[in-house]
Amino acid sequence: MDSIFKSVEVMAEAMQSYDRLWSSQTQHRIQSEHKMSKSLKRLSFEKLEEEVSPAKRSAKWEDRAVESGSVETSNRMRVYVRVRPLSDTEESGGAKKSIDVIDSQLLVFDPIELDDNQTTDDQYVYHGKRYREIGRRPNKNLQFVFDRVFGDSFENIQIYEQSTKKFVQSLLNGYNCAVFAYGATGSGKTHTMLGSQDDPGVIFFTTMDLFRQIEDKCEDEKLELSISYFEIYNEVVFDLLDPTSGKALAVREDSRRGVVVNNLSVHQPKDANHLLEMLEYGNRNRTQHPTDANAESSRSHAVFQISLKKQDYSSTQEMSIQISKMSLIDLAGSERASTAYKSIRKEVFLHSIPHIRSKGLQREGGNINKSLLALGNCITALASSDPKKKCSYIPYRGSKLTLLLRDSLGGNCQTAMIATVSPSGLHYEETHNTLVYADRAKGIQLNLKKNQISVGLQPRNYNSLMESQNRKISDLSEQLAQLRHENEMLRSKIDTVPKNAIVASNDSISLLNVVKNSLDLLFEERLGLREKLMECESNLKKIDLRLLFRKYDIERHRLMASEEYDMSSITKSDPLQSLYNQKLHFSDQKSSLDLKVEENESKIKRIETDLKERTGDDDWLINRYFIDENMKTEFKDKSFAEKHSIEIAKEILSRLDANEELMTESVKLNRHSYHCLNGMGRLSEELGNAFTSLLRKVEGKKSVIWKDDISSPVISKRREVESLFALPTYTALPKTPQANTSRALVSVHDITPYYHNNITPEKSTPLMTKNMNSMRLSLNSSVNKSNTKVAVVSANKRTDSDHDCENNPLNDTFTIGDKRNNAMTPSPKSKPSTSSNRTFSDPRNRKSPNNNYRNSGQKGYNNQYREGNGGRSPATYKSRSPYQYTNNRYNNQWNRDSSYNSYQNNGYNSQSSGRQYGRSNRSDKPYYPRFRF
Ligand SMILES: Nc1ncnc2c1ncn2[C@@H]1O[C@H](COP(=O)(O)OP(=O)(O)OP(=O)(O)O)[C@@H](O)[C@H]1O
Numbered sequence: 001m002d003s004i005f006k007s008v009e010v011m012a013e014a015m016q017s018y019d020r021l022w023s024s025q026t027q028h029r030i031q032s033e034h035k036m037s038k039s040l041k042r043l044s045f046e047k048l049e050e051e052v053s054p055a056k057r058s059a060k061w062e063d064r065a066v067e068s069g070s071v072e073t074s075n076r077m078r079v080y081v082r083v084r085p086l087s088d089t090e091e092s093g094g095a096k097k098s099i100d101v102i103d104s105q106l107l108v109f110d111p112i113e114l115d116d117n118q119t120t121d122d123q124y125v126y127h128g129k130r131y132r133e134i135g136r137r138p139n140k141n142l143q144f145v146f147d148r149v150f151g152d153s154f155e156n157i158q159i160y161e162q163s164t165k166k167f168v169q170s171l172l173n174g175y176n177c178a179v180f181a182y183g184a185t186g187s188g189k190t191h192t193m194l195g196s197q198d199d200p201g202v203i204f205f206t207t208m209d210l211f212r213q214i215e216d217k218c219e220d221e222k223l224e225l226s227i228s229y230f231e232i233y234n235e236v237v238f239d240l241l242d243p244t245s246g247k248a249l250a251v252r253e254d255s256r257r258g259v260v261v262n263n264l265s266v267h268q269p270k271d272a273n274h275l276l277e278m279l280e281y282g283n284r285n286r287t288q289h290p291t292d293a294n295a296e297s298s299r300s301h302a303v304f305q306i307s308l309k310k311q312d313y314s315s316t317q318e319m320s321i322q323i324s325k326m327s328l329i330d331l332a333g334s335e336r337a338s339t340a341y342k343s344i345r346k347e348v349f350l351h352s353i354p355h356i357r358s359k360g361l362q363r364e365g366g367n368i369n370k371s372l373l374a375l376g377n378c379i380t381a382l383a384s385s386d387p388k389k390k391c392s393y394i395p396y397r398g399s400k401l402t403l404l405l406r407d408s409l410g411g412n413c414q415t416a417m418i419a420t421v422s423p424s425g426l427h428y429e430e431t432h433n434t435l436v437y438a439d440r441a442k443g444i445q446l447n448l449k450k451n452q453i454s455v456g457l458q459p460r461n462y463n464s465l466m467e468s469q470n471r472k473i474s475d476l477s478e479q480l481a482q483l484r485h486e487n488e489m490l491r492s493k494i495d496t497v498p499k500n501a502i503v504a505s506n507d508s509i510s511l512l513n514v515v516k517n518s519l520d521l522l523f524e525e526r527l528g529l530r531e532k533l534m535e536c537e538s539n540l541k542k543i544d545l546r547l548l549f550r551k552y553d554i555e556r557h558r559l560m561a562s563e564e565y566d567m568s569s570i571t572k573s574d575p576l577q578s579l580y581n582q583k584l585h586f587s588d589q590k591s592s593l594d595l596k597v598e599e600n601e602s603k604i605k606r607i608e609t610d611l612k613e614r615t616g617d618d619d620w621l622i623n624r625y626f627i628d629e630n631m632k633t634e635f636k637d638k639s640f641a642e643k644h645s646i647e648i649a650k651e652i653l654s655r656l657d658a659n660e661e662l663m664t665e666s667v668k669l670n671r672h673s674y675h676c677l678n679g680m681g682r683l684s685e686e687l688g689n690a691f692t693s694l695l696r697k698v699e700g701k702k703s704v705i706w707k708d709d710i711s712s713p714v715i716s717k718r719r720e721v722e723s724l725f726a727l728p729t730y731t732a733l734p735k736t737p738q739a740n741t742s743r744a745l746v747s748v749h750d751i752t753p754y755y756h757n758n759i760t761p762e763k764s765t766p767l768m769t770k771n772m773n774s775m776r777l778s779l780n781s782s783v784n785k786s787n788t789k790v791a792v793v794s795a796n797k798r799t800d801s802d803h804d805c806e807n808n809p810l811n812d813t814f815t816i817g818d819k820r821n822n823a824m825t826p827s828p829k830s831k832p833s834t835s836s837n838r839t840f841s842d843p844r845n846r847k848s849p850n851n852n853y854r855n856s857g858q859k860g861y862n863n864q865y866r867e868g869n870g871g872r873s874p875a876t877y878k879s880r881s882p883y884q885y886t887n888n889r890y891n892n893q894w895n896r897d898s899s900y901n902s903y904q905n906n907g908y909n910s911q912s913s914g915r916q917y918g919r920s921n922r923s924d925k926p927y928y929p930r931f932r933f
Pocket of ligand 1: 185299332
């Protein structure tokens, strides 16, 4: 029985909860149906969908596009509406709400409210029929769609994130931007733009964001930020950051910079806090008076401007400068003078405030209205004008405000308007006017373009660039000194460990792995650094090539125009100037990379020396490891050198094309002149001979040039060009240690005491041990196969032209032995072993590809550069490798090695591609690709 009672109780409980659920659901459904029907009736959605949806859809699409980054900028003015919460006075006044925010883009002004009889405010029911109340204003029930509607629950930070944040990135990308708050007095413009200490506004968040982005900028960029802050009060411009002058500033139109305020103070804040202090200071200087609607009403239009200058050095072609400006504007209240000054007039009357003051206040209101009316006129004209027709007249000159906002409104500026409104019916007219204004502004089309110019640096800017570079260098030097100190400390620790403390133990392999890991990291770093360095060198070579071409152009110009090229007339757009600047930039970059490479090499060298001190010089495994790593480096360097050669060749080929065109034109002109003169019988014998010689050359007849005739312009020109193929870093490869193949057994020494002190053992893992063992096994097997002999090759260099002239069948000129049989310059064929003597003893031959750059720094263009650089050498191309050895030796040594053979099989044969882009196997000099010059 008990169990039956219990189950009945449970059933009853279940039924009760089911009932409760059902009734709450029904209630909920009834409520939502009621709400639905109410809002459906109120909004007459069918019509609304027809009218509003296309605009809404397009606005949404644009939002999505901007978010996804597919559209960088919108060419339409963005309009946002912010509805502030009711103030205490408005709430206690009990006036009806004039705004209903429907969703994030739609609001209804003066909505129709239905009462219980389902009639609107202006209707009444009589005998079951609806009648309009005569004398009652019908509800406007106007629907407005904007880019975003912010209801009264939105905070300033949210407004910033959804309206202005994207402009910060645009500013950094070189676009002008403007955000202005428009609305009736007391509607929340100042609250939105400036905010307060506890609730900062859009300007605060913008500046903070901007500084954050500036801090994150990359190394190749230089950003300069400056600000100014002014107000337009009574049609007069005052500097808010320099109020002591008390001067009214003139507004002037500049053909280059647009509309500018004369003598406006410009400040460069140190950091975000400094900037905010300035902003606060400016705000304190702003003109404010109490009005009916706002106890702290701003009676002026305040314009806060941030200018950003961005210099980008990342391109090898040219330096780009972007100058962009962001204006954040808090307009004065847009209201009727009668509304704002009602109580002030009363005060004037009661307290006998001097007549002149009351006049001043009236004039203030009049001027605010004048400028806002002018703004309205501009908005109307812009919204109705066709952006494609440039001639439509916009009355910007109607007021100072519109003149200053000219760029922001219809020009090259991304602009957003934040229209602020009060939801209270007390401000019915002002709110309606604001919404109509804002709605019109939506139609304004903007004309956006990036404010970027590509220029070279002016000499006067060298100082600032030098300063920043010097700062970087001193930072790096400090870091270097610190690292050196740390190294010294570590070394002293190492030295305390007895060298004979090496005893075999189980830990040895894993510890060796730890060392290997550190070395792996260092070698990886070396690969990256060398690549960067070679890229830098490659850029410098390309610049040298362009400078050389430019030199030829200038020479041609001199020959053609019979006048000297005026170097003093070089402008910033002259390619020569731009090339110098790039050279300066890359030279500095190279110096800092040189230091890093040197540091990395010395670290590797130190570990290598320490290891060898403890394991002996002939430890095959360790030697082998270093050889492999060096080989990897060389392989990568080789690939880069090849890429560089191709790029240089491309530049030369494009020059060749241009020369070809020029030649054809010249030949035509010569022929014409020759026939004219000949026809007239005025051809002199000298001219006739010159023409015949030219004809021979055109026909391709070859003339003889002695190969050691270094005074020959053909040889010297060729050398100049050839030297650009070689990269200094590539030609000074690190030394690969020799593998001792005579040792059959691989011994692993215990280095426990030393490494226990210095490296954390946790880093070693069984996997690493396994790797090390497998590496050892594979190397062992390759040792058995190989029979390495080290070939000793002279480290001395031959001159570049020797080899090239002997082998290049495409040359226009033949190079024949030593014309004068000079003892200092013997033929390499007859005396190969002394070729080095010739190279180093003959002063004419000292200009090898590697020191070519350094030598050329003594005169000509480089002299100019040195002057600009304060006499500093542009780049010290001396080899920084701690191991001085020759590449050829390396090749010979590894030619027989099995793993090197695999490279050969993959098409990197030292005889084929190695000879093409790297070095010849026969001598130590670089071998260059053959091209017709
Ligand atoms: N979104 C909001 N949330 C809370 N308070 C607000 C908001 N907007 C405005 N207020 C308050 O309303 C009052 C008037 O605002 P504010 O001074 O920003 O108006 P305004 O449009 O700048 O007026 P004026 O043109 O006269 O300078 C201030 O006390 C402000 O704190």
